Amino acid sequence: MEKEKVDELKALLSQPKKTVIIPHRNPDGDAIGSTLALQQYLQQCGHDAVVVAPNDFPDFLKWIPGVEEMILFSTETEKAKQLIADAELIFTLDFNHFSRTGNDMEAVLNQTDSTYVMIDHHQAPADYAAYTYSDTSISSTCQMIYHFLEMMDATDKITKDIATCLYVGIMTDTGSFRFASTTSTTHRVIADLIDKGAKNSDIHQQVYDTNSTNRMQLLGVALNNMKVLSELKTAYITLSQEELDTNNFKKGDTEGFVNYSLSIKGIVFAAIFIENKQDQIIKISLRSKGNFDVNQFARDHFNGGGHINAAGGKSDLSLNETITSFESTIKNYKNELEDAQE
Ligand code: 5GP
Ligand code: MN
Secondary structure (H helix, E strand, C coil): CCHHHHHHHHHHCCCCCEEEEECCCCCCHHHHHHHHHHHHHHHHCCCEEEEEECCCCCHHHCCCCCHHHCEECCCCHHHHHHHHHHCCEEEEECCCCHHHHCHHHHHHHHHCCCEEEEEECCCCCCCCCCEEEECCCCCCHHHHHHHHHHHCCCHHHCCHHHHHHHHHHHHHHCCCCCCCCCCHHHHHHHHHHHHCCCCHHHHHHHHHCCCCHHHHHHHHHHHHHCEEEHHHCEEEEEECHHHHHHCCCCCCCCCCHHHHHHCCCCCCEEEEEEEECCCCEEEEEEEECCCCCHHHHHHHHCCCEECCCEEEEEECCCHHHHHHHHHHHHHHHHHHHHHCCC
16 A cells, blocks of 8 residues: 555544444455454554454354454344444455455445445455555465554554454465465564464464364265366365265365365365355365466356465356366366466
């Protein structure tokens, strides 16, 4: 964000404001961590700050400091609408198109005339925000919130709870600091968050070591369903609604499954296709290594988007039809996949 804009925003925030902070639909660790961290900072500065999430999220994120104050648009719609209508400033975090909040909330956001601030690290930002801090090179929105606090000269306001929130999002979005987006700056930010009280080992355990037996058994089904197309350096997993039901699927249970396909030697492109009978869609997650651009692939074929190495989208076809179409589509990418570096 340009210096002028930073100064403008600083001036705006020098007086108490009514603010709402919004993560994307099906919020992940980065979305929840960044919104809660920003809320706690704004509250310390004397602002009214409420996080309004489009819908619910997995249990492994429900311990994060401040999470109990969060309002869900899906279940507390009238209250959420009122907060949005009354807000002078609306921060949208970890997404850059209103459509990422779902149809109902998108309509509400389109109607308000409050001032928007976008902080996000995805490609192709929309232009709804008066203040846009968008940088696709940064590992996570949580790391951007840290840099935002630096811009506000406010890193001294990072409490143990804020440090914990930010640590969660940086950890989850970087695959525990192993993805290419992890830089020396990421590690310097993390070091400071630990100095400010984030308990790194505890946080890791709270997020990753609270598996249910059902989730582990569903992982077994997923791995058993994995199909490897060696000549295309591709591996994909399918999960039908019936398989989810049999294993008592709960939100978040399939998080990270797609990475198992990518961990196979020689594979550069991984996908998971998950049937959702209620929404009548197949939800798709895509991952890649090196320069194979899954963001573009998701945009071109599955009405989605994301980052070069991690993206998602959906299909309105049946699970079988989606797979048939996927298999025939990727044949057109044979050269790119062959050239992609592991
Ligand atoms: P995941 O596969 O973990 O759900 O998402 C990976 C990345 O792709 C995230 O950065 C997420 O924001 C993005 N993404 C996932 N699904 C969609 C989608 O349906 N549309 C768009 N535009 N991005 C998505
Ligand atoms: Mn993110």
